[in-house]
Amino acid sequence: MKPTWIFDLDDTLHHASVAVFPHINRMMTEFIMRHLGINEESATALRQHYWREYGATLKGLQRHHGITPQAFLQDTHPMAELEALLVWQAQTAALLRRLPGRKILLSNGPQHYVEGVLRKMRVRRHFAGVYGVERLDLQPKPHPQSFRTVLRREGLDPAHCIMVEDSLPNLKAAKRLGMRTVWLSRSARRPAYVDVRVRQLRELLRLGLH
Structure with missing residues (x-):
């Protein structure tokens, strides 16, 4: 699966x-x-x-x-x-297209901002669901309820989900709910609740998690 x-x-x-x-x-x-x-x-x-x-x-x-x-x-x-201040890797759209599996966006930012950033990056079409903080009932990560809201609305089993984040508290919360976790960081350490640490998003394609 x-x-x-x-x-x-x-x-x-x-x-x-x-x-x-x-x-x-x-x-x-x-x-x-x-x-x-x-x-x-x-x-x-x-x-x-x-x-x-x-x-x-x-x-x-x-x-x-x-x-x-x-x-x-x-x-x-x-x-x-x-919009004029956004900085991102040009290959992000290609990465999302090649990565097998469904994609959900979960952010503490407001919905208009999240949607606007994705459109500017031209990656909105790669996400089956997009959740800004209003769609989380204003309950931001790392509160477990923010994750549960997405899991419930999308009909997801946390055991089949992989959370990709730069924030350790958010990954810790996701791990407690049963998700696999990927930490985007250049740190040399890896806490026990982080399954995989990557330095760049493109490394997701060769992790073997899918």
Whole structure:
């Protein structure tokens, strides 16, 4: 049986840390400054604290400040600006086409951003399902419920799924649910909950997992 590949988006399919993440972080900081009436230093510290505490800045803003998700997600992920900042490997589309099995995209980003990035990369057609944070009931990874939502809606058995991620907490959560795990990293170490570590996505074609 061919596996179902569940891919992360940011820093997995494209290099978000180069320019996209810094821009989103600036937009989040500005949003917090406007809506909470605090200075840049305090807003930056709060953004980082909520990201560490909840896995997503939005969760902290919802819980402690009553911020509505839609306004935050739209304001902080302006695709007209972010598209120009995208950096990805030209062979990504060919890799996804050649990789046997169904593909699902699972991201903590908002749906309009996830769809926009995939379209810009011209890889949207390779994914049978695409899940931004709204489709996860605003429950971001690594919360187990985010994975369970995808498994339930797609009718998937976790034992037949392979999670491809750059984030160790997300892989740890996927492994606990019974998935196989692939860590995209240049690190020399490999935690016990990581089945395979790859330096580049193209290595997926020769792993033998499928």
